[in-house]
Amino acid sequence: MKKALFVLLLMAIVSSLQAQKWEASFEAAKSKAESGSKNIVLVFSGSDWCIPCIKLEKTIWESPEFIEYSNTHFVMLRADFPKKKANALPKEKQEENDRLAETYNKDGLFPLVVVLNRKGKVLGSTGYKNVSPKEYIAMLNSLEK
Numbered sequence: 001m002k003k004a005l006f007v008l009l010l011m012a013i014v015s016s017l018q019a020q021k022w023e024a025s026f027e028a029a030k031s032k033a034e035s036g037s038k039n040i041v042l043v044f045s046g047s048d049w050c051i052p053c054i055k056l057e058k059t060i061w062e063s064p065e066f067i068e069y070s071n072t073h074f075v076m077l078r079a080d081f082p083k084k085k086a087n088a089l090p091k092e093k094q095e096e097n098d099r100l101a102e103t104y105n106k107d108g109l110f111p112l113v114v115v116l117n118r119k120g121k122v123l124g125s126t127g128y129k130n131v132s133p134k135e136y137i138a139m140l141n142s143l144e145k
Contacts, residue, residue, distance in 0.1 A: 104116075
């Protein structure tokens, strides 16, 4: 029994080390980007209804290769727009996401991935692409230039 508990605990620790680090707010993302000389990757998603958003999450954001790279090269920020009441965001977070959409996603595209500089200026944008994490990283890097 103790061995099984130890294995479960170890798996939980390892999986938490492999999780994508998403910033909680735009201001926090800008501050971290400024202090770390990184660009911001702002992701507009519909986590519970948008099939390409879910595919992007599974194939890119959750991949160990992307997680490792992004932790040292980007500040990640998600603006989620769930539809199910069970997944509703707190009012303040939804208001922040709405403001981000007014500024960076006026056409309401999902998923939309916007690369911003430390000051919040748009460097480029893309969406879901059926490519490997390595190819997606290269695509995001090309938007930074």
